[in-house]
Amino acid sequence: MTAGRASLVPRSKARLGYWLLAAVALVVFLGAVYLFVGTLVTGLFLYYAVRPINRRLRGRIDSDGWAAVATLFLVVVPLLALVGYVAFIAIQNVDTLLNQDVRRLVQPYVDLGSITSLSDLASNPQAIVDQLRQSGLQGVVSMTLGAIGIITNAVIHVFLMSAVVFYLLRDDRRLAAWFRSAVGEGSPAHVLGRHIDRDVSQVYFSNVLFMTTIGVLSALGYSGYNLVAPASVQIPLPIVLGVLTGVASIVPLVVGKLVYVPIAAFLFGAALQNPDGLLVYPIAFTVGAFLFLDFIPLTFLLPVMAGRALHSGLMIFAYVGGTLVFGWYGLFLGPLVLVVALRVWLDLVPSLVRGDPVAPGPADGPAETEESDSADPGDQSQDQPAEDQGVDDGTPGP
Template identity: 80%
Template sequence: MASTSSLLPQSKARLGYWLLALVALAVLAGAVYLFVGTLVTGLFLYYAVRPANRRIRSVIGSDGWAAIVTLVLVVLPLLALVGYVAFLGVQSLDALLNQSVRNLVAPYVDVGEIRSLSDIASDPEELLDRLRQSGLQGVIDWIFGAVGLLANAVVHVFLMTAVVFYLLRDDRRLAAWYRDAVGDGSPAHVLGQHVDRDISSVYFSNILFMSSIAVLSALGYSVFNLVAPASMRIPLPIVLGVLTGVASIVPLVVGKLVYVPIAVYLFGAALQNPNDLLVYPIAFTVCAFLFLDFIPLTFLLPVMAGRTLHSGLMIFAYVGGTLVFGWYGLFLGPLVLVVTLRVSQDLVPDLIRGSPVALGSDAPSPSPGERGGAAADSSDDVPSAVSRSDDTSDAD
């Protein structure tokens, strides 16, 4: 073991290099902190679309063009859908946010600012009347505010898209650099393999499960509105369907955060006129529990995910991550959990015993979902970004 004195800088020049490195790391950490939500969301999208990118790459044969095609066909339509749903939600904010929901989202979202956007989106003519009454200075202030808000959104979306693109294009180069830096088969290399495999499984299974629940929910809510009387219809079925899919990211909770309040709303509407109307909320509750909760959680999620992480820990990661970090904790929480578990399982036991750290040279075998090729990268034809060991000369 190296002595403590050998680890310290032995010359002024070397001390200067250490200080320069620390300053660079501090600047980098500050930049990452400012955009941590955008960067973490970009990382989530990368792992979510990586299996599709690997399939496209095997056909096109070019890392750069495969990344572009993946962005155009998968990432941008997904972001456009999220933006459209967000616009519909903002446009009809009062139909979605009662006081209890406002109190719930207040720590993470500026409800007052969104309320202003809701007024603009729902009644542009009223906005024009307000601007005419406020005079030239009011118009200028509003224009600068609107441009600033739009520019901020564009910057974050651009940065998020850039993160996804460069990770898709250069992941094999990054894997080769990391492997060369820490040594092929070293404990750090194998630990990176394990973390990459677990994160890929968690993130990709999440996006697949969320998408499935969102589609089922939107279709189910829309069909319910077709058969239910006007007084029993669900407001904004598409928006609430997407929100149900987003809520399903939390294990065991699935869509209860959305369809239970909808059921309460329907029962309240039915009790005002109980003549033959209670059958609708009862049927909705039963169908929602079966097709948006019990069946997906029992049969669909195990096939898609093949997870090895404890569901209780995953709930803590999602809920606790959101409470600690804010909205992006939904993506950062699982990442922190996976890294913590891997370090505690792979490194801590040997460190406590005082024995040399020795990890297996191979990444863990694919889970059942990965073997099927539908839920995550298979180690045969879609290797993970960290475990890739072939030549990277074809990267653009």
């Protein structure tokens, strides 16, 4: 008994020390993640958005690394470049895009003071030169360092975002295999992880597809409207506003209302101030925008793209509430938090409440079939068992 007791003491102390070390490492890791949480969450969003494309490329490129590089340069880099260009044009014309009603609407989400300052500098570069002349050498140095800091910060965040996307695309099979071996194949954590990964992939990819469709339709529709409308009732910056309409469509049920309703109000105001009676143009625009950018996409397009999408009411709370709680990156983090919470509630809580062994199964409804465990079934191998396909198809979770 004494020998057994003597062997127990150092073992328990060692385990306590290991737990403390693990806790310290976790705190340090979470602190580092917190500093770049917006960048990392956006990178995760982009990964899920382009993962189906990467799986298609994997079927044609033998190397996972080269497939990830191809996906990055063919999809992610052009997408970031487009977003940057549209953001630059929007900042240059912020006074045109944001009337008082729109400013009040977006004030809780963005810092309009900083955007207005950037707009003044971008739209009037001569102001920078005048300011430098007045401030002298010290002002030149200060402004140069400030500009270098802004550019460096942007480059760092874009680089980290791209690195997150690249390494997840390249190594997601290894991450899946590690997770499966760590928690045990078929364990509650294994099944829960598969469900979370599948639902997050479904939500993110369907949102990107829907946003892209609405953005293209909006840009084409706004540009087509300007071709037939008189100059006094034309839409300013139709391409930029089209892209913004697509971005606004990420919020379920809201679709493009955040953009095309203020545009309609602007057009009605311009038509009423014109003595030639041009109300037919804003009326036609409003009807067309409601039908082709709102009603038809919501009724027919989104259900097809979303498939087993989560409840639209919950998704509205996820997007709007996530943005209010976390900031701009809550647009991507909110749905992730909702999916994790919902899967835990559906998979674990019922067993815990009943006192049964925790064993989430795949038969929670049509979304839980074995075929739907992969967000892209077209990339599954025909000669592998079903469980192996869940790992080898590129999912980051089990």
